[in-house]
Amino acid sequence: xxxxxxxxxxxxxxxxxxxxxxxxxxxxxxxxxxxxxxxxxxxxxxxxxxxxxxxxxxxxxxxxxxxxxxxxxxxxxxxxxxxxxxxxxxxxxxxxxxxxxxxxxxxxxxxxxxxxxxxxxxxxxxxxxxxxxxxxxxxxxxxxxxxxxxxxxxxxxxxxxxxxxxxxxxxxxxxxxxxxxxxxxxxxxxxxxxxxxxxxxxxxxxxxxxxxxxxxxxxxxxxxxxxxxxxxxxxxxxxxxxxxxxxxxxxxxxxxxxxxxxxxxxxxxxxxxxxxxxxxxxxxxxxxxxxxxxxxxxxxxxxxxxxxxxxxxxxxxxxxxxxxxxxxxxxxxxxxx
Amino acid sequence: xxxxxxxxxxxxxxxxxxxxxxxxxxxxxxxxxxxxxxxxxxxxxxxxxxxxxxxxxxxxxxxxxxxxxxxxxxxxxxxxxxxxxxxxxxxxxxxxxxxxxxxxxxxxxxxxxxxxxxxxxxxxxxxxxxxxxxxxxxxxxxxxxxxxxxxxxxxxxxxxxxxxxxxxxxxxxxxxxxxxxxxxxxxxxxxxxxxxxxxxxxxxxxxxxxxxxxxxxxxxxxxxxxxxxxxxxxxxxxxxxxxxxxxxxxxxxxxxxxxxxxxxxxxxxxxxxxxxxxxxxxxxxxxxxxxxxxxxxxxxxxxxxxxxxxxxxxxxxxxx
Numbered sequence: 001x002x003x004x005x006x007x008x009x010x011x012x013x014x015x016x017x018x019x020x021x022x023x024x025x026x027x028x029x030x031x032x033x034x035x036x037x038x039x040x041x042x043x044x045x046x047x048x049x050x051x052x053x054x055x056x057x058x059x060x061x062x063x064x065x066x067x068x069x070x071x072x073x074x075x076x077x078x079x080x081x082x083x084x085x086x087x088x089x090x091x092x093x094x095x096x097x098x099x100x101x102x103x104x105x106x107x108x109x110x111x112x113x114x115x116x117x118x119x120x121x122x123x124x125x126x127x128x129x130x131x132x133x134x135x136x137x138x139x140x141x142x143x144x145x146x147x148x149x150x151x152x153x154x155x156x157x158x159x160x161x162x163x164x165x166x167x168x169x170x171x172x173x174x175x176x177x178x179x180x181x182x183x184x185x186x187x188x189x190x191x192x193x194x195x196x197x198x199x200x201x202x203x204x205x206x207x208x209x210x211x212x213x214x215x216x217x218x219x220x221x222x223x224x225x226x227x228x229x230x231x232x233x234x235x236x237x238x239x240x241x242x243x244x245x246x247x248x249x250x251x252x253x254x255x256x257x258x259x260x261x262x263x264x265x266x267x268x269x270x271x272x273x274x275x276x277x278x279x280x281x282x283x284x285x286x287x288x289x290x291x292x293x294x295x296x297x298x299x300x301x302x303x304x305x306x307x308x309x310x311x312x313x314x315x316x317x318x319x320x321x322x323x324x325x326x327x328x329x330x331x332x333x334x335x336x337x
Numbered sequence: 338x339x340x341x342x343x344x345x346x347x348x349x350x351x352x353x354x355x356x357x358x359x360x361x362x363x364x365x366x367x368x369x370x371x372x373x374x375x376x377x378x379x380x381x382x383x384x385x386x387x388x389x390x391x392x393x394x395x396x397x398x399x400x401x402x403x404x405x406x407x408x409x410x411x412x413x414x415x416x417x418x419x420x421x422x423x424x425x426x427x428x429x430x431x432x433x434x435x436x437x438x439x440x441x442x443x444x445x446x447x448x449x450x451x452x453x454x455x456x457x458x459x460x461x462x463x464x465x466x467x468x469x470x471x472x473x474x475x476x477x478x479x480x481x482x483x484x485x486x487x488x489x490x491x492x493x494x495x496x497x498x499x500x501x502x503x504x505x506x507x508x509x510x511x512x513x514x515x516x517x518x519x520x521x522x523x524x525x526x527x528x529x530x531x532x533x534x535x536x537x538x539x540x541x542x543x544x545x546x547x548x549x550x551x552x553x554x555x556x557x558x559x560x561x562x563x564x565x566x567x568x569x570x571x572x573x574x575x576x577x578x579x580x581x582x583x584x585x586x587x588x589x590x591x592x593x594x595x596x597x598x599x600x601x602x603x604x605x606x607x608x609x610x611x612x613x614x615x616x617x618x619x620x621x622x623x624x625x626x627x628x629x630x631x632x633x634x635x636x637x638x639x640x641x642x643x644x645x646x647x648x649x650x651x652x653x654x655x656x657x
Contacts, residue, residue, distance in 0.1 A: 055557075058561060060557060060560055060561060084566065085565075087563070088563040088564065088565060089563065090563065091560070091561055091562065091563030092561060092562035092563035092564070093563055096561075097558075097561040099554060099557065099558060099561075101554055104553065104554040104555065105554040105555055105557070105558045106555055106558065107555040107558075107559065107573050107577070108555070108577070108651075108652070108653055109576050109577060109650075109651065109652065110572075110573075115558075118559070118562055118564055118572075119562040119563065119564065121564075122562070122563060122564050122565070122568075123563060154652040154653070156652070156653045167558065170558065170562065171561075
């Protein structure tokens with residue numbers, strides 16, 4: 001593998017939300033990096049902090065009720081410490097963002113063309129005519145037929161898939177080096193999902209940008225990602241190149257997730273689930289292995305008291321030692337040596 | 338769109354007919370008649386009876402109604418018994434006074450309420466927000482006649498900053514610059530009173546809408562584009578927050594002619610509200626019925642106007 005430059009490096013990031021005068025970390029010590037030309041997927045159940053991680057990068061939280069500590073290194077800047085005004089030079093310009101629900105992510109009172117043009121007004125020195133050419137070029141790029149007509153339309157006149165393409169056009173309008181896609185296909189039906197994922201992959205190849213893809217859909221991950229980070233309860237519990245993760249999943253959580261995907265050819269008619277729920281922000285266990293309460297049949301000695309990330313294969317990191325002793329419930333367990 | 342508008346106007350006709358019938362019957366049930374007030378110890382009861390006969394008072398009610406309707410359609414609402422002039426002319430004069438007063442009132446109202454509502458929503462839970470909310474509660478709680486009397490006493494009587502009654506100073510010639518200024522000067526204090534007390538609804542609506550819009554996905558999209566926060570407010574949040582205000586705009590426009598009974602009565606301003614009260618206490622049937630018909634028509638027109646305005650400001654709404 002040829003060495004590529006790191007675009008974004010996140011070090012020990014904590015994002016806390018205020019609940020009654022106390023801050024609770026939804027993202028709890030995440031360190032991760034993104035390289036050029038890479039699609040990094042961040043996977044996890046709802047409420048594990050993956051969307052919070054995404055919005056923390058460009059500081060889209062309410063500053064009165066959120067506390068962000070740690071480092072987000074990008075082009076020599078620490079985004080975590082920048083003011084809102086300074087961050088505006090990065091948002092939309094160097095980092096584009098794609099959101100989950102295309103039905104509500106566009107301003108219902110504004111024409112499509114105006115919404116795409118907006119970022120260009122503040123980040124480029126293009127003239128009005130140049131901007132309108134660029135908008136048409138962008139609409140073509142994201143595969144919208146008849147762009148001349150669409151740019152004069154309002155969001156409600158477009159289908160969900162078309163609106164998501166518009167949002168992608170907004171995100172890439174200033175040729176950002178990083179695109180953060182927060183569940184870009186969740187609200188779309190399956191055929192449209194595939195089209196949008198293909199589009200993202202093509203755009204990535206074309207623009208040589210890095211993409212952070214946030215999803216809970218392992219199928220999506222397998223299809224587009226180069227590297228995967230699995231998040232649980234605000235922490236990254238496993239990180240590996242995509243083939244490695246699917247071939248040799250290590251952490252009990254990752255294995256349980258993969259195990260719960262229904263297999264069409266399997267004899268087993270029972271749907272495998274992970275016992276228990278993702279703990280809520282306020283009740284999150286902050287000590288020991290955070291996944292331990294959901295695998296109670298694994299003896300406590302198997303877990304580390306302060307779980308760390310261990311490199312078990314080149315580029316493959318796993319948190320806590322319990323992966324070594326894990327077996328599914330009812331199966332024969334390995335002995336604790 | 339034009340087709341719908343014409344259809345809506347046609348539907349108004351039966352609605353207005355039903356309204357006119359109800360008004361007519363209710364007016365009939367009112368005790369007394371315009372001639373009751375003329376009775377003095379010197380009047381000959383036979384003379385009164387004769388006048389009643391002449392006015393068609395003893396005709397069957399449907400015949401009276403038919404006569405009234407036929408004339409009303411031609412714009413003739415009869416003659417005011419109190420003022421001895423045609424009802425249409427009387428209402429015309431008063432409507433013009435009220436229109437000017439209302440225009441200035443509503444202008445001042447929005448001038449106060451829109452910035453306060455937007456600022457309170459933007460800086461939610463700050464000292465500024467709490468002050469605005471407190472102001473809107475207090476202004477909602479004060480009855481209009483109390484504040485009107487306080488203002489009249491303070492600024493009109495004690496400080497003598499404003500005139501205390503009428504619409505214009507008699508020393509000016511009709512149409513001159515001084516005349517126009519004097520008219521404006523006379524309606525300023527009642528307009529301020531109205532604006533100060535009427536802001537609650539607009540402030541609260543806007544504040545809630547701004548707070549709601551702030552957390553909408555499209556605002557997050559706008560912020561992720563890296564445009565300045567002030568632009569996010571002016572281009573995205575503000576326009577969306579104004580929608581409910583726009584929904585009421587039709588009624589606000591037609592309401593301009595309604596006038597305020599309390600304010601016009603207390604400030605001695607001869608407008609529609611004052612005329613309405615006087616015509617009721619004077620049993621001036623022809624004026625009452627004409628005014629209620631007019632208010633009914635304005636309400637129907639207001640809802641049509643509101644729908645048209647909504648279809649202009651919100652592209653999701655189309656009437657066809």
